[in-house]
Amino acid sequence: MAPGAALIITAQPASATIPLDSAAMLTVAATGTAPLSYQWTENGNAVPGATSASLTTAALQLADSGDNFTVTVTNAYGSVTSNVATATIGPRSPAQRDMRFKHVQLAPALEGIGATNIIAEIPGNMSEATFSSAVGSTLMVGNQDCGTSANLTSCAWLLQEFGAPAGIQGFNSSYQADALTNLDSDLAAVGANSVLTSLDEQNGQGFAYGVFAYSVETDPTVSAGFTMQRATVTDATLATTVSAMAAKGVVVTAASVNSAAGIDLVAYGWSGDQGTTYDTQTVLTTYVNLGPQALSLAQQGYIITAVGTADANQMLLVGTKVHGDTLPRNLAYARSQEVGGTSSNGQIVVGYVFGNDAGNNPNLPGVEILLAQ
Numbered sequence: 001m002a003p004g005a006a007l008i009i010t011a012q013p014a015s016a017t018i019p020l021d022s023a024a025m026l027t028v029a030a031t032g033t034a035p036l037s038y039q040w041t042e043n044g045n046a047v048p049g050a051t052s053a054s055l056t057t058a059a060l061q062l063a064d065s066g067d068n069f070t071v072t073v074t075n076a077y078g079s080v081t082s083n084v085a086t087a088t089i090g091p092r093s094p095a096q097r098d099m100r101f102k103h104v105q106l107a108p109a110l111e112g113i114g115a116t117n118i119i120a121e122i123p124g125n126m127s128e129a130t131f132s133s134a135v136g137s138t139l140m141v142g143n144q145d146c147g148t149s150a151n152l153t154s155c156a157w158l159l160q161e162f163g164a165p166a167g168i169q170g171f172n173s174s175y176q177a178d179a180l181t182n183l184d185s186d187l188a189a190v191g192a193n194s195v196l197t198s199l200d201e202q203n204g205q206g207f208a209y210g211v212f213a214y215s216v217e218t219d220p221t222v223s224a225g226f227t228m229q230r231a232t233v234t235d236a237t238l239a240t241t242v243s244a245m246a247a248k249g250v251v252v253t254a255a256s257v258n259s260a261a262g263i264d265l266v267a268y269g270w271s272g273d274q275g276t277t278y279d280t281q282t283v284l285t286t287y288v289n290l291g292p293q294a295l296s297l298a299q300q301g302y303i304i305t306a307v308g309t310a311d312a313n314q315m316l317l318v319g320t321k322v323h324g325d326t327l328p329r330n331l332a333y334a335r336s337q338e339v340g341g342t343s344s345n346g347q348i349v350v351g352y353v354f355g356n357d358a359g360n361n362p363n364l365p366g367v368e369i370l371l372a373q
Contacts, residue, residue: 007032013085065089091327099195108346110162136173137349138198180210192224199254246278255308287355291333298331307351347372
């Protein structure tokens with residue numbers, strides 16, 4: 001740099017949406033004759049000690065939304081003040097390795113890879129799929145179009161796969177179909193470093209055999225941490241059971257109607273999330289109203305943590321949020337496959353639903369719904 005060069009800001013601090021209870025990190029780059037000095041301001045007031053090219057704030061609260069930050073850079077030949085960077089407070093993000101929330105916090109860094117099916121034929125072959133260093137969607141749940149011939153039941157569940165986000169040591173996603181008689185033993189074998197993210201039971205209505213499928217997300221960087229809880233509820237006891245779990249920091253991640261006309265819930269506590277209490281809302285709705293109901297939950301600040309069946313004609317949604325967090329979350333829904341992979345604003349499929357009651361209910365048209373958040 002030639003002697004006596006005036007200051008030029010070459011990279012301005014950027015406005016950003018910051019999750020509630022998180023810090024904002026602002027940077028500036030400037031050229032000019034050294035030495036350069038810096039002073040950051042917040043809403044026009046100098047920030048004590050903020051005298052470097054970067055600023056990391058304290059954890060921001062709702063009252064901080066809209067705060068304006070600038071930095072003035074000075075050398076022996078003058079000073080220059082940056083453009084204003086505005087901090088907007090958004091909803092809390094789950095911790096990066098908290099698999100109970102379907103990786104919604106990682107979604108902007110994910111890239112859709114493709115879709116596949118797993119298939120169950122009983123008696124016969126059980127297919128499974130495992131993706132290493134990848135993030136998988138939930139399974140398609142609902143009234144699958146399962147076929148029966150003699151003593152054979154065949155069902156297929158669609159799923160999607162996403163590339164692992166840059167900078168995050170990978171997760172593993174696995175999918176399994178099995179005979180319904182093996183449900184308890186299969187779930188008991190799920191490791192303590194894993195979370196069941198979806199469950200779909202096909203209870204043998206008109207079938208010779210019942211089948212089920214489930215998806216599991218695994219964190220290979222740890223050996224334990226997640227504790228599974230299971231409960232069987234009815235429509236009448238669903239909300240109180242889910243709420244009681246949430247008050248203890250336990251999050252429902254999967255649900256499916258069972259052969260006894262109850263609802264099987266799978267939920268998890270996490271050692272990395274001690275002391276947090278959650279608010280929950282459960283919704284029983286029709287297939288065609290699933291999208292609008294999920295959108296309503298998101299507008300109230302809920303993350304959709306479980307999508308499943310409640311009975312032959314109803315779907316179940318579980319929304320979970322940190323207690324007291326009311327900031328709206330972004331959610332998109334679509335009939336058919338209009339929302340595929342990740343959307344342009346960085347979302348991941350958290351619910352994938354198919355309903356046609358295998359043609360047994362003429363009042364229930366075939367409908368396919370994707371929920372992305």
